[in-house]
Amino acid sequence: MDTVRNVKINYPVKYYCLSPAAIENSLLAKAVRSIGQIFDIREIEAGSEMAMPFNSVWIHSIKLPDNETSPDLLLEISYWQDNNLAKFSVPLIGAATATNINRKVYLLYKTITGQNPNPWGVLRGVRPTKIVHKLLAQGLSMANITTRLMEDYLLSSEKAKLAVEVVSNQMSVLEFSKQQQEISIYIGIPFCPSRCLYCSFISSIIPANNDELILFMTAIEQDIDAVVELMNNYNLQVMSVYIGGGTPTSLPDEFFACLIKKVRNNLIQPNTKEFTVEAGRPDSFNDFKIRIMSEFGVSRISINPQTMQQKTLQSIGRNHTVEQIYNVYAKIRSKKTMVINMDVIAGLPGESVSDMINTMSKIAELQPDNLTVHTLAIKRGSALHQKLDEFVFPVLDDVRRMMSIADSYAREMGMYPYYLYRQKNMLGNLENIGYANQGSACLYNILMIEEKQTIIGIGPGATTKAVDVNTDHLTNLYFPKNVKSYIDSLHIYTAKRQQLLERLFV
Numbered sequence: 001m002d003t004v005r006n007v008k009i010n011y012p013v014k015y016y017c018l019s020p021a022a023i024e025n026s027l028l029a030k031a032v033r034s035i036g037q038i039f040d041i042r043e044i045e046a047g048s049e050m051a052m053p054f055n056s057v058w059i060h061s062i063k064l065p066d067n068e069t070s071p072d073l074l075l076e077i078s079y080w081q082d083n084n085l086a087k088f089s090v091p092l093i094g095a096a097t098a099t100n101i102n103r104k105v106y107l108l109y110k111t112i113t114g115q116n117p118n119p120w121g122v123l124r125g126v127r128p129t130k131i132v133h134k135l136l137a138q139g140l141s142m143a144n145i146t147t148r149l150m151e152d153y154l155l156s157s158e159k160a161k162l163a164v165e166v167v168s169n170q171m172s173v174l175e176f177s178k179q180q181q182e183i184s185i186y187i188g189i190p191f192c193p194s195r196c197l198y199c200s201f202i203s204s205i206i207p208a209n210n211d212e213l214i215l216f217m218t219a220i221e222q223d224i225d226a227v228v229e230l231m232n233n234y235n236l237q238v239m240s241v242y243i244g245g246g247t248p249t250s251l252p253d254e255f256f257a258c259l260i261k262k263v264r265n266n267l268i269q270p271n272t273k274e275f276t277v278e279a280g281r282p283d284s285f286n287d288f289k290i291r292i293m294s295e296f297g298v299s300r301i302s303i304n305p306q307t308m309q310q311k312t313l314q315s316i317g318r319n320h321t322v323e324q325i326y327n328v329y330a331k332i333r334s335k336k337t338m339v340i341n342m343d344v345i346a347g348l349p350g351e352s353v354s355d356m357i358n359t360m361s362k363i364a365e366l367q368p369d370n371l372t373v374h375t376l377a378i379k380r381g382s383a384l385h386q387k388l389d390e391f392v393f394p395v396l397d398d399v400r401r402m403m404s405i406a407d408s409y410a411r412e413m414g415m416y417p418y419y420l421y422r423q424k425n426m427l428g429n430l431e432n433i434g435y436a437n438q439g440s441a442c443l444y445n446i447l448m449i450e451e452k453q454t455i456i457g458i459g460p461g462a463t464t465k466a467v468d469v470n471t472d473h474l475t476n477l478y479f480p481k482n483v484k485s486y487i488d489s490l491h492i493y494t495a496k497r498q499q500l501l502e503r504l505f506v
């Protein structure tokens with residue numbers, strides 16, 4: 001029996017430390033560290049008990065019970081309460097796997113701290129919906145899957161229902177993509193007009209020097225040619241092509257036109273369903289680029305305001321105005337050939353719930369076909385992370401309300417959630433959700449998040465995902481992130497990609 005009493009700590013736990021004895025048990029150490037991540041609790045070095053801060057939990061010993069034939073572990077936890085160090089222990093009965101230990105430790109933390117649990121329970125991964133697909137493949141009904149998500153993975157009922165709803169909405173889109181030879185292609189262009197405060201991507205500011213760009217474009221073209229060879233050798237059928245980054249439209253006109261034409265003429269096939277350009281920044285568009293995209297068959301485009309509040313756009317390093325968003329949107333909408341996605345972010349510094357209502361009401365007036373709602377993630381590599389003290393962030397309850405407001409607006413616009421993913425260090429441990437009007441969901445986004453189809457990566461930092469559709473086995477190949485390293489080692493990486501895909505398609 002668990003020896004946990006009904007104890008509560010009156011303050012949120014900010015730190016935990018593992019004793020050397022606990023660290024020696026790698027399974028437990030891994031599980032406890034993952035719980036630290038789930039609750040955003042920092043680990044501090046094990047030292048004397050008295051050095052332990054008052055708002056901390058000390059996981060200080062782990063031992064086998066007396067009966068050494070049992071695999072069960074005993075977890076002992078000390079915590080500060082009313083200036084006294086209290087202690088209790090709990091057997092991790094049957095907790096011989098990392099998931100079980102995660103559950104046990106998660107429930108323990110909940111008991112001793114009284115903190116609200118992470119809405120995504122013990123799930124830490126980027127792709128919570130993959131579990132739904134796995135359980136579906138085992139023959140479970142959606143109702144049973146919802147229950148399993150809540151009981152086994154400790155999701156809140158709201159998140160369990162969301163995950164199941166998202167997968168239900170994906171099913172019709174995924175119906176045809178079950179042939180090994182069906183693939184998608186991703187092209188990464190790692191340049192932007194300026195750097196957003198919260199960005200931790202590899203993207204850099206577009207070089208002013210044409211010579212650098214010529215070298216880059218030559219490498220991209222060679223990379224595309226190598227993929228064309230693969231397509232011909234293995235009779236590949238390209239379902240979707242996605243040019244992302246970065247901001248591909250930040251390329252100067254002539255380079256951008258070359259890229260779009262090269263893709264159109266070499267990678268797009270008669271049965272290709274989507275050709276997407278993540279245009280992202282309204283300050284990277286002009287009439288020429290819009291015309292090129294329209295003429296050469298781009299079928300989907302993202303215009304990403306992130307917010308419709310001018311004060312915020314300036315403070316987060318996006319050098320464009322709300323006015324530019326309206327102008328670009330009107331021009332692209334007039335072409336009537338492209339599905340338009342817009343991105344917003346909940347939790348931006350300095351924003352309130354009423355800012356989110358204002359942003360969403362303006363977006364609702366524009367009526368895009370897709371909406372992607374992100375929760376701000378404060379990533380280590382971002383400028384925001386270095387300057388946290390300079391900004392005021394909305395409280396977590398407000399971030400949750402912002403996500404809920406965006407959800408209500410999306411549904412009022414006739415949209416449904418069709419993909420979601422999570423990242424580390426997201427405010428409130430929430431998620432990013434893609435919404436779409438009926439018939440306008442982005443196939444590539446689903447395939448990429450659910451890892452249901454091989455995606456061939458082109459460009460710096462691109463990942464090739466080789467998926468065996470019969471077993472769902474996935475092998476990733478990462479291209480170098482640095483542009484110079486990518487150019488210099490392209491021949492090595494295209495050869496590796498060739499070998500990886502040969503194993504899959506021959």
Ligand code: SF4
Pocket residue numbers: 191192194195196198199200201203245246247280281
């Ligand atoms: S547009 Fe995207 S990739 Fe470019 S700097 Fe901003 S967040 Fe980074």
